Amino acid sequence: MxxxxxxxxxxxxxxxxxxxxxxxxxxxxxxxxxxxxxxxxxxxxxxxxxxLGKKVPGPTRVDFVSGSVAHRRQFGGGKGQMIAKAVGIKGGVRPEVLDATAGLGKDAFVLATLGCEVTLLERAPVVHALLADGLWRANQADDMALREITARMQLVSADSLSWMQAEAKCGKRFAVVYLDPMFPHNDKTALVKKEMRTFRPVVGDDLDADGLLAAALQIASHRVVVKRPRKAPFLAQQTPSFQLEGKSSRYDIYTLKKL
Structure with a gap:
């Protein structure tokens, strides 16, 4: 879009x-x-x-070296973060994750920081370019630990729905598939985050989100994790196995097999 x-x-x-x-x-x-x-x-x-225009937000870029993402890496709570619990990180368990809605890569970076190998799918060419640029700059940094983290992040330019369907037919599986689809908004909550204001005209809403869940359940071997606004309906009206709920968002977990 x-x-x-x-x-x-x-x-x-x-x-x-x-x-x-x-x-x-x-x-x-x-x-x-x-x-x-x-x-x-x-x-x-x-x-x-x-x-461009009046009262627009500042620029949006992908920065794993400094800023809020780097701060979260150092002080974000480690395995105690809700996303870590949602994907099943515990003890020595670090599942391979497919992030099928990569966006700016913030959640994927958290998971890679915690030791997961993460494949990131992004279909919007402009967003993919921003993310590729951020990963490239991180790989040029003097910080060896940072380079080790981004080495666990593999970025793919692809439509998630068709990519997952094709890979599943070939027998490819990921322990965990993570989905955070753009949620359709009709009110001012869509303007809360700078990225939302900037990206929505570029990528639109994920109108195929219900189909993403079905495809994710085919390619996941152990669980599918869906991040949603706290009061949003279930994807495809499909009740999850269990939920983790925060102040503004929640994780719907669809379990297939114990990690």
Whole structure:
């Protein structure tokens, strides 16, 4: 989905990288931004998605080296985090995880930090580009521990539904499949997070979310974990085996086999 006009703008130092990215994404490379609503900016410090206009949020980028994601890595609670419990991390158990709705990769990074091998699927080309850029910069960092974490994250550009269906037919299985589909909103709660305001025009809602659950149950060997807003309905109206509930969100866990 691309409901707003998007272009690429580059810092002079990054002109060649910007040209390659514009060709890859089939987006215009511009200097005059007056006709556009969103910019994918190519800067020395990395890619960022910047909305244009009045009262818009600041840029969105993927940063595993510093900022909130790095802070969570150090002080986020380790195996005590709800997501860790949801995917079944305990003792020496570190299940292989398929994150079929990767987005900015924050949850996948948490799981990789805790020792899981994570395959990330992202179908929106612009979001995939941001995530690939963030992983590349993390792999260039001086922090060996960080590089070991991102080495456990494999990024794939693919439509999750068709990819899972095809891989399941070939016999591929992941211990845990993790889903965090974009939830359709009709009120101001959609504006709470900067990423929501920026990404929704680019990727839209995950209207195939019910189908994602069915595909996930086919490719998972042990469990499927679905992250939802706390009061949202179950995916495909399918009641989970159990739930973990937080203040604003919950995890619906569909168990197939004990980890």
């Amino acid at each position: 691309m409901s707003e006009r998007l272009a690429i703008r580059a810092d002079a130092v990054c002109a060649e990288q910007a040209r390659q990215l514009a060709d890859q994404l089939s987006l215009p490379l511009v200097n005059d931004t007056s006709e556009f609503d969103l910019l994918l900016e190519v800067l020395p410090q990395g890619l960022q998605l910047q909305p």
